[in-house]
Amino acid sequence: MSPLLELRGITKHFGATIALGGVNLSVTPGEVHALVGENGAGKSTLMKVLAGIHQPDAGTLILNGQAFAPRGPSDARGAGIMMVNQELAIAPHLTVSGNIMLGAEPTRGPFLNQTEINQRATAALTELGRPDIALDKPAGHLGIAEQQLLEIARALAVGCRVLVLDEPTSSLTAADTAKLFTLIRRLRDQGTAIVYISHFLEEVQALSDRCTVLRDGVTVASAPTAELSTEAIVNHMVGRQVDELYHRSSRTPGEIVLESNELSSPPNLLSATLQLRRGEVLGLAGLIGAGRSDLLQTIFGLSPIKSGDLRVASFSGKPSPLRAWHKGIGYLSEDRKTEGLALDLSLEENLTLPRLPSILKPSTLAKETGHWLEKLGVRAAGPTQAIGELSGGNQQKIAFGRLLRNDAEILLLDEPTRGIDIGAKQTLYRLIDELAVQGKAVLLVSSYLPELLGTCDRIAVMCRGTLGPARPVAEWTEHSIMLAATGATEDAA
Amino acid sequence: MLAKIRNSLSQVGPLIGLIAISALFASLRWETFVSWDNFAIMLQQTSVIGIAALGMTMVIIAGGIDLSVGSIIAVGTIVIALLIQAGWPPLAAAIAGIGACSFCGVLSGLLITKLRLLPFVVTLGMMGALRGAAKGLAGQQPIYPDEETWLNSLMQLGEQGTLPSGVWLMLGFAVLVAAVLKFTKFGRHLFAVGSNELTARLCGVPVERVKICVYALGAAFAGLGAVLQFGYLTGGDPTTAVGLELNIIAAVVIGGASLNGGQGTVTGTLVGALIMSVVANGCTKLGLPNWVQEIVTGVIIVAAVSLDALRHRGSKT
Numbered sequence: 099m100s101p102l103l104e105l106r107g108i109t110k111h112f113g114a115t116i117a118l119g120g121v122n123l124s125v126t127p128g129e130v131h132a133l134v135g136e137n138g139a140g141k142s143t144l145m146k147v148l149a150g151i152h153q154p155d156a157g158t159l160i161l162n163g164q165a166f167a168p169r170g171p172s173d174a175r176g177a178g179i180m181m182v183n184q185e186l187a188i189a190p191h192l193t194v195s196g197n198i199m200l201g202a203e204p205t206r207g208p209f210l211n212q213t214e215i216n217q218r219a220t221a222a223l224t225e226l227g228r229p230d231i232a233l234d235k236p237a238g239h240l241g242i243a244e245q246q247l248l249e250i251a252r253a254l255a256v257g258c259r260v261l262v263l264d265e266p267t268s269s270l271t272a273a274d275t276a277k278l279f280t281l282i283r284r285l286r287d288q289g290t291a292i293v294y295i296s297h298f299l300e301e302v303q304a305l306s307d308r309c310t311v312l313r314d315g316v317t318v319a320s321a322p323t324a325e326l327s328t329e330a331i332v333n334h335m336v337g338r339q340v341d342e343l344y345h346r347s348s349r350t351p352g353e354i355v356l357e358s359n360e361l362s363s364p365p366n367l368l369s370a371t372l373q374l375r376r377g378e379v380l381g382l383a384g385l386i387g388a389g390r391s392d393l394l395q396t397i398f399g400l401s402p403i404k405s406g407d408l409r410v411a412s413f414s415g416k417p418s419p420l421r422a423w424h425k426g427i428g429y430l431s432e433d434r435k436t437e438g439l440a441l442d443l444s445l446e447e448n449l450t451l452p453r454l455p456s457i458l459k460p461s462t463l464a465k466e467t468g469h470w471l472e473k474l475g476v477r478a479a480g481p482t483q484a485i486g487e488l489s490g491g492n493q494q495k496i497a498f499g500r501l502l503r504n505d506a507e508i509l510l511l512d513e514p515t516r517g518i519d520i521g522a523k524q525t526l527y528r529l530i531d532e533l534a535v536q537g538k539a540v541l542l543v544s545s546y547l548p549e550l551l552g553t554c555d556r557i558a559v560m561c562r563g564t565l566g567p568a569r570p571v572a573e574w575t576e577h578s579i580m581l582a583a584t585g586a587t588e589d590a591a
Numbered sequence: 592m593l594a595k596i597r598n599s600l601s602q603v604g605p606l607i608g609l610i611a612i613s614a615l616f617a618s619l620r621w622e623t624f625v626s627w628d629n630f631a632i633m634l635q636q637t638s639v640i641g642i643a644a645l646g647m648t649m650v651i652i653a654g655g656i657d658l659s660v661g662s663i664i665a666v667g668t669i670v671i672a673l674l675i676q677a678g679w680p681p682l683a684a685a686i687a688g689i690g691a692c693s694f695c696g697v698l699s700g701l702l703i704t705k706l707r708l709l710p711f712v713v714t715l716g717m718m719g720a721l722r723g724a725a726k727g728l729a730g731q732q733p734i735y736p737d738e739e740t741w742l743n744s745l746m747q748l749g750e751q752g753t754l755p756s757g758v759w760l761m762l763g764f765a766v767l768v769a770a771v772l773k774f775t776k777f778g779r780h781l782f783a784v785g786s787n788e789l790t791a792r793l794c795g796v797p798v799e800r801v802k803i804c805v806y807a808l809g810a811a812f813a814g815l816g817a818v819l820q821f822g823y824l825t826g827g828d829p830t831t832a833v834g835l836e837l838n839i840i841a842a843v844v845i846g847g848a849s850l851n852g853g854q855g856t857v858t859g860t861l862v863g864a865l866i867m868s869v870v871a872n873g874c875t876k877l878g879l880p881n882w883v884q885e886i887v888t889g890v891i892i893v894a895a896v897s898l899d900a901l902r903h904r905g906s907k908t
Contacts, residue, residue, distance in 0.1 A: 398793075400792070400793065418795075419792060419793055419794065419795040420795035420796075420797060421795075422795070423794070423795045424795075429793060431793060436787075436789060437787075437789040437790060437793060438790060438793065439787070439790055440782075440783055440786035440787035440790045440791070440853065441786075441787070442786045442787075442853045442854065443782060443783065443786045443787075443853065447779065447782065447783065448790075451779070451783055451790070451791070451794040451796065452794040452795050454776040454779055455776065456775060456776050457774055457775060457776075458773070458774050458775060458776065458778075458779060459774075460773070460774070500794070
């Protein structure tokens with residue numbers, strides 16, 4: 099079949115930086131085309147070229163056999179190229195139908211044609227197999243998976259030929275991901291061309307027909323997915339052999355440093371009993387919304403304790419973030435952009451915020467920051483650069499460095515490797531291992547099962563607010579974790 | 592390196608504006624505009640706004656806003672006038688006036704943090720309530736104490752080559768505030784709270800305490816402004832400084848602070864305050880009517896903010 103959309107030799111410079119150095123991509127109707135690459139490989143720039151936000155310096159776009167040069171987002175939308183981004187563009191106060199037809203509202207004279215709005219919204223939802231969603235419900239009341247569905251429905255309602263999905267599953271539960279996959283296959287079978295951007299290579303393997311790998315702004319591989327192993331994809335992405343991604347040296351657990359007994363913080367955390375020892379990494383598995391993040395936040399004093407005991411080392415009492423840092427507890431938020439970091443502030447300000455002397459000596463702080471940048475291998479212009487200008491991986495290293503600088507004895511890590519590239523992941527895994535060997539205690543929340551199985555000593559599974567018993571990692575498999583997380587086994591109840 | 596140059600450009604941008612505007616007026620009215628006396632007058636006229644804007648800079652950096660400072664200044668002048676009339680020594684009266692103003696700020700801060708209300712709404716309410724309180728305290732009349740005190744000479748223009756003490760007060764406190772912002776933990780916490788409150792909380796910054804402190808400080812600086820205003824009027828007036836909060840906020844914004852918080856400098860704020868005084872003064876010297884002045888000031892505010900926005904857009908891509 100001839101390609102519906104073809105990109106040939108696309109290049110794009112920003113000042114002296116080459117964002118794209120010759121990208122080729124060819125998408126045929128009725129295929130799911132996975133686009134993978136490390137952060138900074140050029141995926142988002144490429145998508146912005148496709149969406150008409152950036153104009154390429156050289157190269158051609160061919161849509162349906164004709165040259166196509168979108169000069170703005172409306173050109174691209176008019177041609178049927180639709181984007182669903184990681185950060186959803188939903189107006190929470192508008193209704194479901196209002197959101198689906200947003201920006202393309204049919205009118206009758208000066209008035210909205212509500213009948214047609216509803217008809218077309220219903221048609222789009224029906225096409226997606228979800229006619230049950232009420233049209234007049236405010237979109238903000240829907241769950242995140244359904245909000246995403248609205249965005250896809252919006253694309254369909256205005257006539258979509260190429261659908262670009264950017265990291266669509268990063269905040270979905272396993273069940274919702276499965277539903278999304280069904281839906282994507284359905285659209286594919288109806289002849290839509292789908293570009294699927296993801297960091298999760300299992301998803302790429304499970305879903306895509308073809309796979310294109312970008313590295314440093316250049317297409318380095320493009321082949322039917324069936325011909326590419328996960329290992330081969332990773333090797334293309336990093337351009338080198340990835341020997342050992344996870345590190346787990348032999349560690350000897352020491353005394354208990356953190357103990358909770360039926361700790362609760364409703365509505366999300368109902369009961370958590372756990373013991374964390376020095377020199378171990380305890381993994382917390384579970385679905386999104388099961389209460390894992392709430393447990394970390396409760397331990398750290400960001401959520402109030404309703405009932406139960408919490409004892410940190412020999413100390414017990416009402417926790418607060420200030421006291422937690424003083425007691426040697428460090429917390430890494432799962433949401434780097436809205437909670438973890440102040441993006442407008444400098445690397446130094448972000449790194450040193452939890453522990454500052456009353457009178458600051460700028461030269462000392464700058465020197466100290468420089469030391470950590472080097473130690474963590476952060477690529478940045480210097481301590482005064484705004485942290486928002488760095489890549490996700492480098493940002494995460496700074497957020498993690500905050501815990502190290504405070505010499506935290508207990509590390510609460512919530513999804514530490516979300517949205518960062520493989521190189522940065524490897525650095526973090528090595529650091530976590532080093533810390534555990536040094537006798538620090540790590541509580542690790544992750545939705546990525548290979549990561550949990552590869553780095554933890556013990557794993558406990560959380561299901562609907564209740565934490566199950568922790569067992570040595572050897573007793574778990576991905577399958578048994580998923581069973582426990584979905585409440586399918588007896589001991590998870 | 593590039594980031595550094597861009598950063599310093601944003602600092603000197605308002606200064607370039609100030610120099611350009613001054614040069615324009617100087618070239619048009621050399622004789623009357625360029626003289627020590629006129630220089631002193633412009634600084635004198637900047638000092639009330641300038642000193643209150645120092646406090647407002649901290650409030651805005653912390654992501655807040657205080658619309659009640661005009662009313663706070665009125666309350667301050669009344670409290671000082673009443674106390675001097677009651678026979679208090681001037682220094683004690685001034686300190687008590689500043690204390691009363693700070694109390695108003697603490698009240699705003701408590702409402703904003705404990706009830707989690709929007710600063711805009713709380714201080715809008717305070718603006719009205721405090722204006723009323725000032726009028727009630729004063730019995731709806733300006734109060735001019737019989738006794739002449741040294742407070743009255745704070746804003747007096749002296750001989751050539753000297754500046755009113757009020758101007759020196761403003762400059763001295765500017766140095767102090769700049770040092771607090773740059774060299775203290777509290778200053779760093781203001782930027783953190785304004786830039787991302789969640790991050791600040793996560794890092795153990797006592798967010799509520801910082802906010803209450805900054806509203807108290809903002810009001811205390813308005814109180815200092817009230818002392819100068821009292822000196823200028825040689826009395827207390829419940830209807831003084833109506834709408835002044837907007838000029839104060841404008842000075843901070845022209846100086847490069849962002850109403851989203853996390854950004855702002857003392858030098859920028861002072862330059863912003865000076866720009867407005869220079870425009871007012873220059874327009875008068877040119878014989879332009881008041882309405883022209885108002886339009887020019889409005890244009891400058893929008894121009895300053897759009898230049899800032901353009902610069903930011905330039906740095907993002």
